[in-house]
Amino acid sequence: MFFYYLDLAWRSIKKTPLLSLLMVLAISIGIGITITSLNIYQMANINPAGERSSQLYEVRLMSQGLDSWDEINPQITYQDSFNLRKSSIATRQSPMFRTGMAVQTDDDNFVPILEGARVADSDFFGLFSVEFLYGNSWGKQVDIDPAYQVVIREDLNKEVFGGENSVGRTIYLNQKPYQIVGVIKYWNPSPKYYDVNNGAFNDAERMFVPFSLAPIEEFESWGNNQSWKREDIVTYADRLASETHWNQYWVELNTPEQVKEYRLWLSNYIEQQKLIGRFEMPEAKADLSDVATWLKVNNVVPEDNKVLVGLSVLFLIVCLVNMLGLLLAKFLKRAPEVGVRRAIGASRAQIFAQHMVEVGVIGFFGGVIGLLWAWGSLSILSAHFKLEEALTQLGMSMWVLAPGVAIASALIAGLYPAWRICSTNPSVHLKSQ
Amino acid sequence: MLQIKPIISTLRHNKSGPLLLLLQIILSVAIVANASFIINERVQLMSRESGLVEDEVFDFTVYNFEEGVDYTAQNSRDMDIIRGLAGVKASTTSSMTPLSGGGWSSTFTYGQSEETAKDAPQAAIYYGDEQMVETLGVEMIAGRNFYQSEIESGHPNTANLAIVSQAFATVTWGDEPAVGQTIYAGGYGEQALKVIGVVKTLQGAWVNSSHLDNAIILNVELGLTSFNRFLVRAEPGLMTELKPQIIAALHKENKNRVIDGFTMITEHRKRVYRDHELMATVLSMMVILLLLITSLGLAGMVMFNIERRTKQIGTRRALGAKKRDIVSFFLVENYIICLTGGVIGALVAVQLGRQLMSVYSLPQLELIYPIATVVGLVVLTTVAVILPARKAAKISPAIATRSV
Amino acid sequence: MLSMKSISKVFKTDLVETHALRDFNLEVKEGEFVAVTGPSGSGKTTFLNIAGLLEGFTHGDYFLDGVNISNLSDNKSAAIRNEKIGFIFQGFNLIPDLNLAENVEVPLRYRGFNAAERKRRVQHALEQVGLAARMKHLPSQLSGGQQQRVAIARALAGEPRFLLADEPTGNLDSMMARQVMELLEEINKAGTTIIMVTHDPELARRAQRNIQIVDGQVCDFTMYQGGAEKPHLVSDTESPSDGQQAQTEQVAG
Secondary structure: OHHHHHHHHHHHHHHOHHHHHHHHHHHHHHHHHHHHHHHHHHHHHOOOOHHHHHOEEEEEEOOOOOOOOOOOOOOEOHHHHHHHOOOOOOOEEEEEEEEEEEEEOOOOOOOOEEEEEEEEOOOHHHHOOOOEEEEOOOOHHHHHOOOOEEEEEHHHHHHHHOOOOOOOOEEEEOOEEEEEEEEEOOOOOOOOOOOOOOOOOOOOOOEEEEHHHHHHHOOOOOOOOEOOOOOOOOOHHHHHHOOOEOEEEEEEOOOHHHHHHHHHHHHHHHHHHHHOOOOOOOOOOEEEEEHHHHHHHOOOOOHHHHHHHHHHHHHHHHHHHHHHHHHHHHHHHOHHHHHHHHHHOOOHHHHHHHHHHHHHHHHHHHHHHHHHHHHHHHHHHHHHHOOOHHHHOOOHHHHHHHHHHHHHHHHHHHHHHHHHHHHOOHHHHOOOO | OOOHHHHHHHHHHOOHHHHHHHHHHHHHHHHHHHHHHHHHHHHHHHOOOOOOOOOOEEEEEEEEOOOOOOHHHHHHHHHHHHHHOOOEEEEEEOOOOOOOOOOOEEEEEEOOOOOOOEEEEEEEEEEOOOOHHHHHOOOEEEEOOOOHHHOEEEOHHHOOEEEEEHHHHHHHHOOOOOOOOEEEEOOOOOOEEEEEEEEOOOOOOOOOOOOOOOEEEEOEEEOOOOEEEEEEEEOOOOHHHHHHHHHHHHHHHOOOEEEEEEEEHHHHHHHHOHHHHHHHHHHHHHHHHHHHHHHHHHHHHHHHHHHHOHHHHHHHHHOOOOHHHHHHHHHHHHHHHHHHHHHHHHHHHHHHHHHHHHHOOOOOOOOHHHHHHHHHHHHHHHHHHHHHHHHHHOOOHHHHHOOO | OEEEEEEEEEEEOOOOEEEEEEEEEEEEOOOOEEEEEOOOOOOHHHHHHHHOOOOOOOEEEEEEOOEEOOOOOHHHHHHHHHHHEEEEOOOOOOOOOOOHHHHHHHHHHHHOOOHHHHHHHHHHHHHHOOOHHHOOOOHHHOOHHHHHHHHHHHHHHOOOOEEEEEOOOOOOOHHHHHHHHHHHHHHHHOOOEEEEEOOOHHHHHHOOEEEEEEOOEEEEEOOOOOOOOOOOOOOOOOOOOHHHHHHHHOOOO
16 A cells, blocks of 8 residues: 555655645755754764763862862863872773874985874773774883883874884884884774863874873973963973873773772872862862763853754754645645545545655655755865864764654654545535536 | 735634744744844854954964974074065064964953052963064054064063053053053062053954953063964965975974964964854855745745635636735735734744853844844745735636636 | 435534434335435435445434444445445546546555456456546546546446445536446446436436435435326425425425
């Protein structure tokens, strides 16, 4: 019966091409706008940590003094990073910050490139489930006894070494030789959740160097440095000892007990720091946020996006109301034919089904064309505004979602007209017209 | 002849069609009013003056990775090389680039004594030399520029003279002249900075900050780290020519550095306002499409009604209705729906605006927007109705006498 | 076959109550050809709609083929319409977008026959009315008489137990009307019960039995033979007013 309805629907659509086009246009534009804004929203709203999301926690500490910041800051100081590393409660943990260095090789013809790098502990890769193509992270020992070792990403390995297994080879970072211990597979989480302070949709770093090297190599901070206190910072040692917030700190806690234990450890730490004159605020506290919370805390999804999604859903509703009116007109015009079908033995349910199939077909076309609109508008927007690709790539889910939403919303819009037509008394329309 | 009564009774008999149109108009007005309000707000944001000659200024960065370099001395040498290039009108080292979204900012204190000291508002800090004013192309409206001899080198804490933006001066000292005042970096009395000049407009780097117009230029040629930023002013379009020259000249001086990031201020502006422009563009698209769909829906409805009422129209014509009367019948019918929908829609718009304001950081909707939308809607209705209705007026009165 | 007992049908609006049928009684036997006449507004169409299960009724009992029709679900009555009843209308009511074969196929679709069975029955039904050669034509390409024959083929395709015809010749000229009438008589001879509403006394006379409906009640002329004889009144006694009595005296034709 479904195919019969499909056939009837197709005939009906062809019979009033202008009206059908108008309806398809209405729903496709609604879907196009909705999918466009939903796509940007969803891409910004993705939780790239996946199932690890609830086990990874960003640590924040309210270390500021009185009469300074009101709220807890997203970053922490180097001295706190240094102290937090002493706890062994977390399964994995790593302090980190962003830096950058000039990259050179043994090859004299290689033009030096300036490359962002992440300074972190060896746990970084395990924490964020980063997969290795060759080699591995530097050893745990390096976190304590600094060594000139580096992990690079697949694509950088390709640029510098032509893609071969480069483990054991040397690259020069700011003219210092570093031994490559591992090459990771392409890894570029979006949003870049492990450090959202410096552009949540910027690319991830392609080099990773040991945190323990920071005091020796004096890696500069390429991120936000937030100060609540005026301090004369001249040397790198000044900076390490300062109250400036410029590090991020992540821990992995697998069980609620572990979380509880770690929280307790943190509050003890704060008490202890208060004794030496830090953490002056009476309400000084530590805060743990898992990835989902962390993205929310940092407003990774701009409010504009939410407003757009809201308005575009309203827009879709307008399109549907528009379609509802046209459908009603179209269906009621067909009342005599429906009267004949009813007389011949079609039940109300069959008439209803026939019309819902027709609406569904219109919805499907609307969805497909809407998807094209969305794809087009996203391409135009991304070209015109140089948006990050991560935001304008039409998500896989949208290919299903767009026709799905289109059909579903068309069916909702079709309910009333289909009900009206199937519940009219057939005998009224059977007398000679 | 306005025939409101029969029209209303017609509307009451066929509820669903007009009701749907009404709902559509209500929603359209609510969306269009709020969207155009937001668009206008963004357009105004984007049209604020930065005070710069934006199409003549570009920035770039130098990263010295060789160990043991005296950054201060290196910067001075680089500065001379850049200024020596043909086509460079003016150039300076700078702690930050206007409209770039990143840079330095701080609060200052001022006052007559420690007890009466007050915090001046947050301001962007440009560390640079005597060519900063000329490089940016900002207009001096009081006091004077730095003399070359007054420029310090190296650490930011060597600064002692300041040129402030008019906006900063007004917020801080009101009507009092700014030139001659002293502000302190940090607490009262720490690192005094004497204000020697005022520029008309100079914006900072963060366009979404409420302190965007507060900016201060301090007399230091920075030279503290391996990373340094230069601002260059040249004729529009000359950056592409100067870029390779600058890279070559600086590499000739010292090969061990990365010279990168050449960007016009106009590009910085585009990038930093990108989200606002995006929002305005998408919303404009939405408004246009919405109006299109609403008017098509309206026209479709009128066409359908004409078809359904062919006989009625023929009868009316047979009874002596002029063509004009038929058109006005449809017009009045749709004006009633459109105005009712418009008024309710305007109320919904105000309510929606309130919700948006409370949930998101959007300003309160101004009343003129829903009103303008309703007026626009009336115009749209007229066009969408008159076209098909004129066709209806052509229906022959003879139709009435036929039975089929 | 068809049995209506004390059927009444009342239409209510805010202002008035209209009795379309009142205490309506009728028995139709298998294989009969019944012509129903009556002035317009007398309730002919209401009777046909109720008989064809297109409308419900207010009071009374209706048995069709032994099945009690009162309070049937929509699905059930649709199935009965589909399997047991064929409709023929004055305006033919072919679906203009479907060609002849597709029009005839409609009831078979709702019956759920497979494609082969549908094809066989369509072919057969169209052959019966002599239009098998034009099955790909659209209704608009046919004359009125041909259209009505297609409508009859559509009614026959489902092999119904009885046909309900509402002014089947009303829109046709006399030549075509005769053809259609002959077709109906043939169908009746083959065993299908036919109830036909008509204005045309000529046609009515050709039926085995004539019924006149006046003001919602039945006057039955069994084996009506001539034009001048006074009819035998079947339903009479409970008529509420004298005025109506008087009306029923008027003989059709």
